[in-house]
Amino acid sequence: MDATVAGADPGAAVPRRLLIGGQVRRPASLTVADLRDRWAQHRARVVFDCATSGPRRHTFEGPLLREVVGDAGPAFDARRRKDRSRFLLSVTGGDGHHAVLAWAEIDADFGAAPVLLAASLDGRGLDTAGSQLVVPTDRCGARYISAITVIWVGTWEAAGECDGGPGER
Numbered sequence: 001m002d003a004t005v006a007g008a009d010p011g012a013a014v015p016r017r018l019l020i021g022g023q024v025r026r027p028a029s030l031t032v033a034d035l036r037d038r039w040a041q042h043r044a045r046v047v048f049d050c051a052t053s054g055p056r057r058h059t060f061e062g063p064l065l066r067e068v069v070g071d072a073g074p075a076f077d078a079r080r081r082k083d084r085s086r087f088l089l090s091v092t093g094g095d096g097h098h099a100v101l102a103w104a105e106i107d108a109d110f111g112a113a114p115v116l117l118a119a120s121l122d123g124r125g126l127d128t129a130g131s132q133l134v135v136p137t138d139r140c141g142a143r144y145i146s147a148i149t150v151i152w153v154g155t156w157e158a159a160g161e162c163d164g165g166p167g168e169r
């Protein structure tokens with residue numbers, strides 16, 4: 001963890017909020033200031049490739065996604081690795097762009113990826129713009145979702161059933 005944390009932008013009019021919901025015990029509505037104040041801050045210097053604009057370099061700071069979502073209480077038995085391994089996260093940006101992660105990608109017993117919910121980008125607070133997902137283990141930028149509005153947490157079973165799906169076990 002880094003000690004230096006970018007400040008909030010005091011001129012921010014209406015702070016953006018992101019919702020954490022789905023199969024969680026304590027759904028949450030969080031501002032970027034909450035992300036900065038309530039969890040340990042980590043810094044990630046990243047380079048990712050964009051299909052249209054080539055290599056992009058940024059420095060992000062914010063809490064670990066697994067700590068923030070973990071505090072919302074995903075509806076698994078936290079002691080059971082197989083139970084945790086069934087969970088998904090769907091992250092939606094302000095323009096509707098969305099992508100999924102498996103909980104196991106970020107779980108310390110599985111992929112342990114240091115995915116962040118950024119509170120600042122290149123030293124500037126994201127209070128007005130909204131948090132950005134930071135996936136340092138991704139080579140490309142598609143999951144660096146900006147202006148996050150919703151993080152849905154749950155199992156595939158909860159997302160619906162179809163022939164050959166979970167209903168047919």
Ligand SMILES: Nc1nc2c(c(=O)[nH]1)N[C@H]1C(S)=C(S)[C@@H](COP(=O)(O)O)O[C@H]1N2
Pocket residue numbers: 049050051056093094095096097140141142143144145146147
């Ligand atoms: N909300 C949202 N976030 C997004 C996208 C998008 O279309 N919508 N595009 C992604 C893609 S494809 C890339 S390469 C990066 C680019 O981030 P940058 O412009 O900050 O370098 O944003 C990602 N985040």
Ligand SMILES: [Mo]
Pocket residue numbers: 049050051052053141142
């Ligand atoms: Mo991109």
